Amino acid sequence: AAGVIQSPRHLIKEKRETATLKCYPIPRHDTVYWYQQGPGQDPQFLISFYEKMQSDKGSIPDRFSAQQFSDYHSELNMSSLELGDSALYFCASSSARGAEEKLFFGSGTQLSVL
């Protein structure tokens, strides 16, 4: 079965650079969530989108922005990167219309800021 696809798998950037993370949800899933997980930490909710509109916002820095496109894929844009942004970034998807309500996670993008 198709899963949530994230790219790139690993990303190395320097301070003050920008980064774009991509997420392709499970087919027919209309909701996308972004989470940030620091080393040894639990995942922290950043932002979510339903039907291409932002549906909820968590602890996402102002330097970050995200959007969901017409094909339901989502991109997380990160600017003025800081050392503290180094983390594993997960995307998850679900279907608000489907009978299944589970949240499915991708394998994540490991971002390292040097």
Add this chain to the structure above:
Amino acid sequence: GESVGLHLPTLSVQEGDNSIINCAYSNSASDYFIWYKQESGKGPQFIIDIRSNMDKRQGQRVTVLLNKTVKHLSLQIAATQPGDSAVYFCAENGNSGGSNYKLTFGKGTLLTVNP
């Protein structure tokens, strides 16, 4: 930069034993709870969920117990296998509006199964 060490609760069991992983949640309004398994370098994987109108739910080799009075959740794994070694997170959804799944994750527990 300074590295942050893992400060996860840990549970070490022998293969074949039963494991119990506990979780305390904070939001009494939470109505949906999920247990996730996370292996190194991978995303959280759904294990089992439970709604607040239930106090027990069973899956294959796993059982989740919910005690709303003390806001406590537990995951029981029967006949634990080496492949069960991972970090286990509980997550709660107490969001009454917006996203259905603005999940709040609890502190993970590192389960190590010794052969």
